[in-house]
Amino acid sequence: MTLLDTLQTALKAVISYRIRSVLIVLAMSLGVAAVIMLTALGDGARNFVIKQFSSIGTNLLVVLPGRAETAGSFPGAVLGQTPRDLTLHDAQLLGRLPQVKRYAPLSIGAAELSTANRLREVTVLGSNENLIPIRHMKLALGSFIAQGSERSAQIVLGAKIAADFFPHTPAIGQRVRLGDSRFLVSGVLASQGESMGFNTDEIVIIPVDYAQALFNTTSLFRILVEANNHEEIAAAKQVILATLKQSHDGEDDSTVITQDAVLATFDRILHTLTLAVAGIAAISLIVAGILIMNVMLVAVSQRTSEIGLLKAIGATSTDIRRLFFTEAAWLSLVGALLGFLLGQLGSLLIRILYPQFPAWAPSWASAAAIGIALITGIIATILPAIKAAQLNAVVALNRK
Amino acid sequence: MIRLINITRTFTMGEQAVLALNQINLQIASGEYLSIMGPSGSGKSTLLNIIGLLDQPDSGQYELDGKAVTDLTEIEQAQIRREKIGFVFQSFHLIPRLTAAENIELPLTLGGVPIDERKVRVQNALQDFELEQRANHRPAELSGGQRQRVAIARATIMQPSIILADEPTGNLDHQIGAEVMLLLENLQHQGTTLIIVTHDRELGSRANRQIAMRDGKILTDQTHDTP
Numbered sequence A: 001m002t003l004l005d006t007l008q009t010a011l012k013a014v015i016s017y018r019i020r021s022v023l024i025v026l027a028m029s030l031g032v033a034a035v036i037m038l039t040a041l042g043d044g045a046r047n048f049v050i051k052q053f054s055s056i057g058t059n060l061l062v063v064l065p066g067r068a069e070t071a072g073s074f075p076g077a078v079l080g081q082t083p084r085d086l087t088l089h090d091a092q093l094l095g096r097l098p099q100v101k102r103y104a105p106l107s108i109g110a111a112e113l114s115t116a117n118r119l120r121e122v123t124v125l126g127s128n129e130n131l132i133p134i135r136h137m138k139l140a141l142g143s144f145i146a147q148g149s150e151r152s153a154q155i156v157l158g159a160k161i162a163a164d165f166f167p168h169t170p171a172i173g174q175r176v177r178l179g180d181s182r183f184l185v186s187g188v189l190a191s192q193g194e195s196m197g198f199n200t201d202e203i204v205i206i207p208v209d210y211a212q213a214l215f216n217t218t219s220l221f222r223i224l225v226e227a228n229n230h231e232e233i234a235a236a237k238q239v240i241l242a243t244l245k246q247s248h249d250g251e252d253d254s255t256v257i258t259q260d261a262v263l264a265t266f267d268r269i270l271h272t273l274t275l276a277v278a279g280i281a282a283i284s285l286i287v288a289g290i291l292i293m294n295v296m297l298v299a300v301s302q303r304t305s306e307i308g309l310l311k312a313i314g315a316t317s318t319d320i321r322r323l324f325f326t327e328a329a330w331l332s333l334v335g336a337l338l339g340f341l342l343g344q345l346g347s348l349l350i351r352i353l354y355p356q357f358p359a360w361a362p363s364w365a366s367a368a369a370i371g372i373a374l375i376t377g378i379i380a381t382i383l384p385a386i387k388a389a390q391l392n393a394v395v396a397l398n399r400k
Numbered sequence B: 001m002i003r004l005i006n007i008t009r010t011f012t013m014g015e016q017a018v019l020a021l022n023q024i025n026l027q028i029a030s031g032e033y034l035s036i037m038g039p040s041g042s043g044k045s046t047l048l049n050i051i052g053l054l055d056q057p058d059s060g061q062y063e064l065d066g067k068a069v070t071d072l073t074e075i076e077q078a079q080i081r082r083e084k085i086g087f088v089f090q091s092f093h094l095i096p097r098l099t100a101a102e103n104i105e106l107p108l109t110l111g112g113v114p115i116d117e118r119k120v121r122v123q124n125a126l127q128d129f130e131l132e133q134r135a136n137h138r139p140a141e142l143s144g145g146q147r148q149r150v151a152i153a154r155a156t157i158m159q160p161s162i163i164l165a166d167e168p169t170g171n172l173d174h175q176i177g178a179e180v181m182l183l184l185e186n187l188q189h190q191g192t193t194l195i196i197v198t199h200d201r202e203l204g205s206r207a208n209r210q211i212a213m214r215d216g217k218i219l220t221d222q223t224h225d226t227p
């Protein structure tokens, strides 16, 4: 029997047992589609997080007080009070390093923002003019705390706060009271919404020394540093640590987190997660394989007399084995391809519904899903095919 | 030329051994018309299956066209079945999902005959057995006589030298059965060896040579010159 004839004969059988074939193809395709869609979600999440992380700045290093033992965690939050605080002086030292393009000190706290007829507690960020470019923020109106004017009492409002406090008049040039001090509104941030768990629409920004006075502290929450370029990130980290150690009387009590390291950690975690999810989905393919095995066993007993006849008219055991294998191969091939289409369609649907979410299935996942589908289909048929080929021709012919 | 020497076939059903064929010696010349008769369970079908290489004897020797075939491999036996032997069954054994033409084509497909030649031969067979109008019908849409004609067309499409028919008219009414017998006898006139197993005395007596079996043995073996 030629290969082409085997393919055709098996295909005819697949088509004539329509309901059975549709069910198997469905089971197989759902498994493949599940693998593809879940990896699309997993990989999409990975890319989404990476994009979010990149959007907060480029070549970014974050200096925080306290020692970290493990890279990638946020020790400042864990250790609480630290041996020695970061100061504005430290920040200025870092700004002089050749590897550092610019820096922004960060002081953070809460205070009451008020006008004649409104009052509200807001999150206050104290920083300098570099915060906007380092953090990739945008101003909708006005200017940021102008260069060299850290002393002037100016304030930048988040988009939502500006809209709430000055719904009818332009916010720029208005006077507001923050705590006990008066500030002049110099700019309004462009609305960005939530980014990395921090809503920039609901903050206000003032010069860092005003913030320190407001919170009655000399310490800084963070120092954001931008390296000259990507290659110098590692060197910058080293000199920053060395500079701070010297400034802190030889005490190694600061931590520098590079955006790179955090990114790599997230990348790794989410990649592993994607793999795990794909693996779980692949189990459904094994289940589909068991279904194929069961259905092919039923097919062998249903078609016993047909197998007897094939032997009577000269089919060899090999011919019969091949016919059953080919039938299973057709079923799993069609199932795999349909599943591929379904999976791609599902991913497309996710992308249409959530345009920010890059739900693309990685090609390794699609290839693996189709491959596993075909292989399980074939393996599942080994037993039924052997059973069919071993049937005694006379007994098979007499079976009704 | 079929030669069976001391063929024995035993079946074991649980504890019990059934001697289906008991030391059968039989020689059938090419082109002979032979009927095998006997009561139920006498071993007629078993004998036919052994001649058709569907079943293996426990002991004894079987020579086909001067060649010992008992010890051939499974693949070699399949090839002999394909090329030299055509089976016709009481229950037709057509594949229900295939059309009449496709059922007839099956042995050619198994034999790897090229598609163009296949189409021509199937077309001729459909003509020979007056099945052109039914070529694309499935077995369920055919009458019993038509089904058996399809089965005979399938049995003869490879131009075998031996036709083995086990109760070929058993599922047909008298007149249709007679028509089917004429078709088979016509093949025998063209030189094919025809071996028919039947319960029907009248049908059996049409053969030149008539064998009566009982308890796995050949009881009588008579040859008549004119049927």
Ligand SMILES: Nc1ncnc2c1ncn2[C@@H]1O[C@H](COP(=O)(O)OP(=O)(O)OP(=O)(O)O)[C@@H](O)[C@H]1O
Pocket (backbone or CB within 6 Å): A395, B011, B012, B013, B018, B019, B020, B038, B039, B040, B041, B042, B043, B044, B045, B046, B047
């Ligand atoms: N596969 C088998 N397993 C067990 N016993 C069998 C088997 N095939 C045949 N036999 C037994 O062998 C004996 C001969 O059977 P066989 O089918 O050759 O009889 P038969 O002459 O064709 O009968 P019938 O006219 O009813 O078809 C019977 O006793 C039968 O029960």
Ligand SMILES: [Mg+2]
Pocket (backbone or CB within 6 Å): B044, B045, B046, B166
């Ligand atoms: Mg019988």
